[in-house]
Amino acid sequence: MNDYEILLLLDPELTDERQNEIVSRTRETIEKGGGSWSDHQPWGRRRLAYEIDHKPESAYHLLTFDAAPETLDEVSRVLRITDGVMRHLAVRRVKGASTRPPEPSHYEPEQPRREEPRREEPSHEEPSQEEPLAASVPASQDSEPEETAREERE
Secondary structure, eight states, rough: EEEEEEEEOOOOTTHHHHHHHHHHHHHHHHHHHEEEEEEEEEEEEEEEEEETEEEEEEEEEEEEEEOOHHHHHHHHHHHHHTTEEEEEEEEOTTTTOOOOOOOOOOOOOOOOOOOOOOOOOOOOTOOTSSSSSGSSHHHHHHHHHHHHHHHHOO
16 A cells, blocks of 8 residues: 545535535545545645636645555546546655645736837948939939930920
8 A cells, every 4th residue: 555645626616515525435435445544635726827627726635545556546537537626636645745735826917018119220231321222223224214205205
């Protein structure tokens, strides 16, 4: 038998009765498999790092118990198909590790950044003010339309 803990993330819209039912069914599965129940700590509602099923919060529950690996597999299978369980994580428990819930962090939405006005930097290949822009066109192309237009007028 090994020491395990499961962190359950339950749908925050579930009633307390339904949450307790999920936890008690998990306990029954563990005890039927020959394991022993150690502790259940409801951590309450907490903000998620990212939304799951369009929900920003979840109800957290920490379950600690001793069980055989086969029993843990069965518990995980049942939790995967149980409605209301958003996520669960089962790990081997480290002796002497704290099971206190972490302090809730204060969520502060990001402030939209102000965009600084763009500074136009002069390009390295600017035409000089002495040269007109049309100067880049070859002279032969420039003079032909004018000569053709003069000939047509005469």
